[in-house]
Amino acid sequence: MNMIIAVIISILASGLVGVAAGYVARAFFANGELRRTKDAVEGQLRRAEARSREILVEAKENALQIKSDAQQGISNSLRDIQRQETQLETREDNLKKQNVDLKRKFDEVENKDKSLELERDKVKKIDAQQVEALEKISNYTAKEAKEILIDKTNKDIEFELAKLYKEAETEMYNQADDKAKEILASSMQRFASEVVGESSVSSIELPNEEMKGRIIGREGRNIRALENFTGVDLIVDEEPKSISISCFDPIRKQTAIVAINSLIKDGRIHPARIEELVDKAKNEVNREIKKAGQKAVFDTNIKGLNGEVVELMGRLKFRYSYGENVLQHSVEVGRFAGIIGAQIGLDEEICKTAGFLHDLGKALTHEIEGPHAEIGADVAERNNLPSTVVTAIREHHDREMSCAESYVVAAADAISAARPGARNDSLERYIERLTALEEIALAKEGVQKCYAIQAGREVRVMVDPDTIDDIKASSLARSISEEIKQKLNFPGQIKVIVIRETRAIETTGDFN
Structure with a gap:
């Protein structure tokens, strides 16, 4: 029992000694780490101070450079301003001189204008006097003379224009006639076809x-x-x-x-x-x-x-x-x-x-x-x-x-x-057709004369105005047209024109 207690006491004593020894060892190691940390911090502080001194030196140098540049820019600006001021002063002097010259010229123009106005008044008076004298001589007012002159001028212009127009018209017709003949001849020469020899088969x-x-x-x-x-x-x-x-x-x-x-x-x-x-x-x-x-x-x-x-x-x-x-x-x-x-x-x-x-x-x-x-x-x-x-x-x-x-x-x-041979039609048959056309119209009451023209395509009928009035003229044209259609065989169409003409004639007496 006593041994057990002794062993237990020994173990406890050993444990206490171990704990004390651990604490002492920990304290020793802790003091060493603290010293190393302190040394490191002090080194960092020394380096930071050295860097700060370098930065301060650089900042001072930059500030001096900036100040020097600014002073140089200010000096240049001052020189430019002084130069511009000198130029402006020179321009101002020139403008003052020009203003003086312009004022002098304006005064001269104004004086001339006044002189011209006086001369103009004199001319108006002379013109009025001359117009008055001309009116007395010609027995016409200025307005009447102007109208007469304008009328005469217009007549002269109309005559000259009519003359030019007539000459141009004559020349145009001459040229057109020659040109038309040339075109037709050229067209007929360029085209030549066979002569028609067929007839209708019956x-x-x-x-x-x-x-x-x-x-x-x-x-x-x-x-x-x-x-x-x-x-x-x-x-x-x-x-x-x-x-x-x-x-x-x-x-x-x-x-x-x-x-x-x-x-x-x-x-x-x-x-x-x-x-x-x-x-x-x-x-x-x-x-x-x-x-x-x-x-x-x-x-x-x-x-x-x-x-x-x-x-x-x-x-x-x-x-x-x-x-x-x-x-x-x-x-x-x-x-x-x-x-x-x-x-x-x-x-x-x-x-x-x-x-x-x-x-x-x-x-x-x-x-x-x-x-x-x-x-x-x-x-x-x-x-x-x-x-x-x-x-x-x-x-x-x-x-x-x-x-x-x-x-x-x-x-x-x-x-x-x-074209020769284009149509099989003899002169006798052609004359017979035209004669037949005229005979139909001449057989009507009131017809004085009748002419078949344009190769029988048109019939012009002259009537007695006392016998045929305007209404009967229309009926007559229709009647002739219907009779031609019934009695004659014509290709194409025939136009019938009835002409009713009234003339009023008076004769003057003998002149003494």
Whole structure:
């Protein structure tokens, strides 16, 4: 027991000794660390003091440099200011001198102005005195004299202007006439086409008399079928081996010709076969019309025409006027119009198109009432052709025209029709037609004189003003127009003009 207590006491004593020894060792080590820290802090302080002294020295040096620069800048600025002040003083002195000079000149100008004003007053007085003296001498006031002088001057100016205008007009007409002849001659020389030798076909040769009988058929059934299906009149006369065709529509006539020729070749002639071959003939003629229209457009080199217009132009292949093929005539007029238009500065394409289409209405005259020029213009307008083309088509037979293209188309139309051989018309027939026109008008009551002019396109009727009044004049023109339409066969349109003139005449007495 005592040993255990002794051991425990020994252990406790050892522990106390260890604790005391640890504390002493810790205190010793703590004092050493403290000394090292203190030494480090003192070193840092010494270095900081040394650095601060360096910074202070640098700051003083920079401050001295800044002060030196500032003093140098101030010195330069002062020198500039002094120099500018000197310049300003010099300018001020110069301005003062100039101001003195200007004042002196102004005084001189003012004095001269006063002198001029005095002189002006003197001139006014002298002028007034002279005007007064002139008024006394001439017995006119200044206003009246001025009006007389202005009137005389105006008359002189008008006379000189009229004289110059007349000279210019004469020269212009002379030059225009020469230029027109040159252009027309050049156009005709540049274009030369074949002379028309065709004429409208009105009869068909048959191989024998038997064929004529077969075409007539039993009790005339075949010829009636032909007439019904084609719309033509077939004339069978005593002339051997031929049959005549009569129709106002050239397309129907051509269809009948093709159908009859096909029947002659086929040999089977009866109503059913006739109907079948007439249908084929219509298709064949339509194809021929389209090809003819396309070829004419190609030959004339015109672009932009739609199918309806091209087909209508193709129908003119079977239309003749005075023996002249209208489609060939249209191609010629288109080319002539293009050449003439280009030479006088107009649009060549417009002139060429208007010339080519000028007789477009002739393809429809058997279907639509009215002059072919109006019909053609309506068709062109409906197909959205240029307004100038429409106007030229409508006006190409008129005396008064509204655009230059109309005159060009009319001239080209006349050139084409006037070519030697273009139209199969003798002088005797021409005179007969004009005479017939005049006779119809002269037969009317109240007509004194009658003249057919412009190749029979216009009839001028002079009437007795005591017999025919204004209302009767209109009725007379309409009556003559209707009678011409019924009795005579003329291509195109004829204008009837009734002229009623009243004259009042008085004679003075004899002079002593």
